Amino acid sequence: MLQAPPAEPGMREDEVDTPALLIDLDAFEHNLDTMAALLAPTGAKLRAHAKTHKSAVIAKLQMARGAIGQCVQKVAEAEQLAWGGIPDVLVTNQVVSPRKLARLAALAKICKVGLCVDDPAQIALAEQAAEAAGVRLPVLVEIDVGMGRAGIEHGPPAVALAERIAASKHLSFGGLQAYHGSAQHMRTPEQRAAAIAEAAARSRRTVEQLKQRGLDCPIVGGAGTGTFRHEAASGVYTEIQAGSYAFMDVDYAKNEDAPPFRHALFVLAQVMSRATPGVAVVDCGHKGVAVDSGMPGVWQRPGLRYAGASDEHGKILIEDGEAPVLGEKLRLVPGHCDPTVDRYDWYVGVRKGRVECLWPIAARGAMA
Amino acid sequence: MLQAPPAEPGMREDEVDTPALLIDLDAFEHNLDTMAALLAPTGAKLRAHAKTHKSAVIAKLQMARGAIGQCVQKVAEAEQLAWGGIPDVLVTNQVVSPRKLARLAALAKICKVGLCVDDPAQIALAEQAAEAAGVRLPVLVEIDVGMGRAGIEHGPPAVALAERIAASKHLSFGGLQAYHGSAQHMRTPEQRAAAIAEAAARSRRTVEQLKQRGLDCPIVGGAGTGTFRHEAASGVYTEIQAGSYAFMDVDYAKNEDAPPFRHALFVLAQVMSRATPGVAVVDCGHKGVAVDSGMPGVWQRPGLRYAGASDEHGKILIEDGEAPVLGEKLRLVPGHCDPTVDRYDWYVGVRKGRVECLWPIAARGAMA
Numbered sequence: 235m236l237q238a239p240p241a242e243p244g245m246r247e248d249e250v251d252t253p254a255l256l257i258d259l260d261a262f263e264h265n266l267d268t269m270a271a272l273l274a275p276t277g278a279k280l281r282a283h284a285k286t287h288k289s290a291v292i293a294k295l296q297m298a299r300g301a302i303g304q305c306v307q308k309v310a311e312a313e314q315l316a317w318g319g320i321p322d323v324l325v326t327n328q329v330v331s332p333r334k335l336a337r338l339a340a341l342a343k344i345c346k347v348g349l350c351v352d353d354p355a356q357i358a359l360a361e362q363a364a365e366a367a368g369v370r371l372p373v374l375v376e377i378d379v380g381m382g383r384a385g386i387e388h389g390p391p392a393v394a395l396a397e398r399i400a401a402s403k404h405l406s407f408g409g410l411q412a413y414h415g416s417a418q419h420m421r422t423p424e425q426r427a428a429a430i431a432e433a434a435a436r437s438r439r440t441v442e443q444l445k446q447r448g449l450d451c452p453i454v455g456g457a458g459t460g461t462f463r464h465e466a467a468s469g470v471y472t473e474i475q476a477g478s479y480a481f482m483d484v485d486y487a488k489n490e491d492a493p494p495f496r497h498a499l500f501v502l503a504q505v506m507s508r509a510t511p512g513v514a515v516v517d518c519g520h521k522g523v524a525v526d527s528g529m530p531g532v533w534q535r536p537g538l539r540y541a542g543a544s545d546e547h548g549k550i551l552i553e554d555g556e557a558p559v560l561g562e563k564l565r566l567v568p569g570h571c572d573p574t575v576d577r578y579d580w581y582v583g584v585r586k587g588r589v590e591c592l593w594p595i596a597a598r599g600a601m602a
Numbered sequence: 603m604l605q606a607p608p609a610e611p612g613m614r615e616d617e618v619d620t621p622a623l624l625i626d627l628d629a630f631e632h633n634l635d636t637m638a639a640l641l642a643p644t645g646a647k648l649r650a651h652a653k654t655h656k657s658a659v660i661a662k663l664q665m666a667r668g669a670i671g672q673c674v675q676k677v678a679e680a681e682q683l684a685w686g687g688i689p690d691v692l693v694t695n696q697v698v699s700p701r702k703l704a705r706l707a708a709l710a711k712i713c714k715v716g717l718c719v720d721d722p723a724q725i726a727l728a729e730q731a732a733e734a735a736g737v738r739l740p741v742l743v744e745i746d747v748g749m750g751r752a753g754i755e756h757g758p759p760a761v762a763l764a765e766r767i768a769a770s771k772h773l774s775f776g777g778l779q780a781y782h783g784s785a786q787h788m789r790t791p792e793q794r795a796a797a798i799a800e801a802a803a804r805s806r807r808t809v810e811q812l813k814q815r816g817l818d819c820p821i822v823g824g825a826g827t828g829t830f831r832h833e834a835a836s837g838v839y840t841e842i843q844a845g846s847y848a849f850m851d852v853d854y855a856k857n858e859d860a861p862p863f864r865h866a867l868f869v870l871a872q873v874m875s876r877a878t879p880g881v882a883v884v885d886c887g888h889k890g891v892a893v894d895s896g897m898p899g900v901w902q903r904p905g906l907r908y909a910g911a912s913d914e915h916g917k918i919l920i921e922d923g924e925a926p927v928l929g930e931k932l933r934l935v936p937g938h939c940d941p942t943v944d945r946y947d948w949y950v951g952v953r954k955g956r957v958e959c960l961w962p963i964a965a966r967g968a969m970a
Contacts, residue, residue, distance in 0.1 A: 235964050237605060237678060251701055307914040310605065327914070328883075330929045333619055355928055377878075383778060383917055384875035384883045415912060481677050498642070503727040506696040507752035509720040509744075515696075515752045521944050522969050526888050543894070544783060545653060546675040546695070546969075549751055560723055562700045572913050574851040576889050576945070579967060592938050596603050599947060599966075601890050601914075602619050 237579045243456050245589040247574045248563050251540035252504040253518040255578040255595075256565065257481075259585040268494055270299040273474060276466040281305050281324060281455060283477030286572050287596035289581065290318025290479065303346070305455075305475045306384065310600035316341045318596060319513045324455070326350040326380040326411055326475060328356055328384060329375070334602065335363035342369035352386040357398050357405065364404035372408030373399045374453060377440060379412045379433035388436035393443050400449060409453030412437040418460030419527075423491040428462035432456075438470045457495060459486050483571040485527040500533060500565040501574065502582075503548060505558045514538070514558045516548040516566075523548070523566055524573035533565035540566060613957040616931050619887040620872040623946040623963075624933065625849075627953040629866035633848050636862055638667040641842060644834040648738050649673050649692060649823060651845030654940050657858045657949065658686025660848065671714070673823075673843045677702045678968035684709045684944040686964060692823070694843060695716040696724055696744070696752060702970065703731035710737035718744040718779045720754040725773065732772035737775055740776030742766045742821060745808060747801035756804035761811050768817060779819030780805040781843065787895075789957035791859040798825075798832035806838045827854055827861060833846030847890040851939040868901060868933040869942065870915060870950075872928045882926045883908070884934075891916070891934055892941035903934035908934060923956045 240251040250256070273280055276535055280301040284544030285308075303322030312323045324429040329335055329349050341347045342364070351357050351373055353437035361453045362412060364371045367537045375395045378385035386392050392410070400407045410525055417429035433456065440453045455473040461477075465471040477488055481499035502519035520543040523530045530548075534539040538547055550558070550565070555556060558564060579598055583591035609621040618624070639750045639849045641648055648669040659682055660767075661672045671690030674680045676779055680691045690713060697703055697717050710732075719725050719741055745860045746753035754760050760778070768775045785797035801824065809819045823841040825833035830847075833839040836890040846854055849867035854860060872888035891898050898916075900906040905923030908916055916934070918926070926932060936942040947966055951959035 235681065235962070235966065235968070235969050237970070240970055251699060253969050262700050264859060283717050313605065330874050331619060353928055375970050378878060382878050382881065383912070383915055384877055504699060506698050509752055509754045510746060513750065517695075518893075518969070520894050520940050524888075526893055544751070547751055560721055573889050577967060577969070589873075594603075596741045598603065599945060600603070600887070601603050601621050601945070602605070602608055 235391050239580045239592050240556065241589045241592065243591060247502070247584050247587050247589065250502055250582055250589060252563060254579065254582050255575065256500040256501045257497045257581050257583045258500065259583045259590055261496035262480060263432070265482065265498055266493045266494045267297060269476065269479050272425065272463065273466055274389055278466040278471055278474050281473040281475055283475045284315055284597065286313060286477030286575065286598065287480060288575055288595050289593055289594060290315050290320055291593040293320050299315045299451070302334050305546060308600055308602065309338050310598045310602045311449035312338060312341055312347055314600055316345045316347065320345060322346045326413065326455070328352060330359060332359060332363065332514065333368060335359055336366065338353045339363040339369050339371065341369035342367065348374060348408045349440040350371035352376045352384055352431050354395065354398055361402040361404055370404050371404055372587050374408040374411045374455065375484050376411040377436060377602065379414045379436050379453060379456070380429055381414060381416050388440045389443060393547045396444055396449055397447060407449060409451050409455065410437055411455050412495050413456040414461065415458065418458040419485060422492055426461050427464055428460050434470045441470065449562045451464050453591035460489055463493070481571045483527070484567050484569045486533050496582055499568060499571050501530065501568060503564055503566055505560055505562045505564065512552050514550040514552060515547065516550060516564060518548050518566060519544045521545050522577060523568050524570045526573060527570035530566040530568050533567050548579060607960050609950045609957045609960065611840050611957050611959060615955050615957065617711055618950055618957060619869055620870050620931060622625065622870045622950050623943065623948065624868040625868050625951045625952045626866045626868065626948050627958055629864035630848060631851065632663060633863045633866055634667050637844065637847050640831065643804060644797045646734045646834040646839055646842050649841045649843055650680060650853060650967065651843045652683055654943065655843030655848060655931050656943055656963050656968065657961055658688055658964060659921045659961040661688050668952055669705070675744060676968055677706050678970045679965045680706060680709055680715055682965035684713045684715065688713060690714040695782065696824070698727060699723055700731065703727055707731040707735035707737050707739065710735065710739060710902055716740035716742060719763060720752055722763065722766055725763065726769060729772055733883045738772050738774060739775045742776040742779045742794060743767070743824065744779040744801050745815060747804050747824070748797055749781045751783050752763065756808045757811060760788055760808050761815055764817055765815060765825040775817060777823065778808060778820050779823050782829065783826065785967040786826040787853060789856065789858055794829050796830055798829050798836070802833065802836040802838045807839065811812050820921055828857055831861070849939045852899050852935050852937045860954045865935050867939050868935060871896065871934055873928055873930045873932065876928045881922050883917040884918060884932060885914065886934060887914045889913050890945060891936050892938045894941060895938035895958050898934040898936050903932065903950040
């Protein structure tokens with residue numbers, strides 16, 4: 235079931251029903267503008283990652299500020315963006331299910347859609363789907379740039395895959411996918427710089443070898459909010475795939491020399507019990523705010539510590555300052571934005587204490 | 603958006619699109635029958651917790667085996683059960699929002715609905731909502747039996763709240779809510795027995811003091827899958843609120859002397875990359891399987907270890923035995939059922955390798 239919206243435009247923020255996912259629109263717009271300004275002098279383009287926001291509305295706002303397209307991880311996410319009018323979507327992932335590939339190929343009739351491979355078998359499956367749909371799909375080769383997750387070895391193995399793509403009648407070689415996810419959360423700037431220098435070196439080497447084989451590499455894509463300044467400055471990466479920058483979360487804010495984005499995403503929660511001394515229990519546990527990267531913060535209440543998340547209860551310890559009263563609403567800052575967004579059906583956009591808009595999170599739960 | 607179902611009845615399990623939430627129907631029915639058989643001699647009744655399953659379909663199957671009603675944590679969950687035809691629903695939680703209380707009182711016209719309090723202000727709010735709707739709501743007093751989360755102190759403070767409920771024109775005193783959540787996951791039987799002995803002692807004392815004040819206590823409710831045999835044998839608890847028993851998860855199975863339930867809930871995932879030696883990457887990360895209680899297991903593949911969850915990727919280390927091939931589908935056993943279920947729109951019921959049924963998870967995301 236789609237859940238009912240927790241608010242209506244014009245309401246005061248403290249009237250919003252809880253738990254609710256709030257966007258602070260001033261901070262959010264600041265973040266979009268800041269990213270556009272940071273990338274402008276580098277020549278790298280933004281292909282924002284919709285795995286964070288799951289919304290064609292937000293994708294359009296990013297593209298109005300110069301983003302050239304969107305990334306997704308799932309075919310079901312690509313569908314929501316394509317159906318919502320986004321013209322260029324890249325699945326930054328392998329797709330091995332013929333049913334999913336048929337769905338993806340069907341989208342190619344209404345927008346540009348690409349995908350990634352790291353194995354010849356995936357190329358054969360994509361070729362079959364594209365042929366059956368009568369479309370031509372751009373396919374990127376994902377190379378491992380240091381994560382040891384997906385991605386083929388850079389250099390000759392990657393070039394061999396690219397040649398196989400280029401030789402496929404219904405596919406075109408789209409470039410390299412060179413994402414280093416674990417580098418995003420390295421704490422010091424030196425660690426992050428070193429990791430991305432290595433990723434850029436592997437990418438550069440592969441681009442040169444492709445050129446030697448007569449293959450042009452239209453895209454080198456990767457980067458996230460924790461490292462994108464390095465990729466953008468590398469001269470190799472052409473597309474930056476940051477997502478979280480639009481919202482920011484507690485974990486990214488912990489990085490030394492964190493990028494200049496503001497917290498724009500909050501979960502509004504309500505104190506539902508004050509029966510235990512020193513404790514305020516709120517109506518949002520880990521079903522409502524993701525805790526895989528740590529507990530949420532309590533916004534502008536430094537004396538309150540969200541210390542424990544049950545499924546539906548959050549236990550806030552009152553360590554200092556004013557104690558919240560029963561019924562009071564508190565803003566939580568998610569430890570990790572992406573999975574938090576994925577729990578909700580609606581964004582509640584707020585500005586200066588009032589609800590300004592409601593936006594559906596159309597790709598919520600779009601896992602397949 | 604409601605996501606499309608990942609399967610159709612009659613399909614083979616390996617044709618189900620991934621990630622998908624599977625119920626092994628034989629194991630599931632075994633679990634429901636086992637719980638009914640275990641409780642029968644004790645006199646305690648099952649009021650199964652729908653926070654686990656979020657489905658009126660499963661609630662009905664539980665009630666067909668003797669459950670006398672359902673628990674929920676959220677008003678939005680109560681709505682889905684009431685609208686799905688469940689006749690008796692208890693919100694095992696405080697509700698302090700007037701909008702939520704109005705929604706709850708509205709349900710009282712189509713089924714029996716109750717809620718819990720641990721503060722006089724909550725009673726006043728519930729009375730207002732019940733009066734406005736022209737209904738009478740049963741209200742339970744939640745007592746703290748050892749968690750230090752919600753719940754008023756047992757004994758005289760709890761009795762005072764009960765008297766205030768009984769004196770409210772549109773409320774009736776429904777009993778005591780005495781749930782000890784943290785005891786569920788204590789690893790040794792001795793720890794769990796001691797915790798529940800203390801919870802039962804606090805409950806018993808309060809029931810006696812209520813009686814001295816002329817107040818009958820129709821319900822003493824609590825217990826979960828980790829401890830229910832203790833509560834059921836206590837002679838004090840009248841209603842058992844277990845939920846996970848229907849599915850079981852990795853964490854409950856780790857308890858010494860774990861209850862005799864079978865793993866019935868799985869996430870079907872597909873290997874989408876084999877590019878890194880010794881690693882199989884599946885298309886299900888922590889957006890698709892909750893990791894708050896640890897990583898999922900890989901069903902009947904002891905040589906495979908799900909070692910790391912990104913948002914949409916699961917990294918499986920191939921430590922021993924047969925390596926999974928690209929495209930292969932694996933069953934994951936969730937570390938924690940409840941939040942895993944809450945990510946999906948559909949259950950896929952399977953038996954003997956075939957899809958038998960699809961059930962909507964109507965209260966998915968029902969947080970408010």
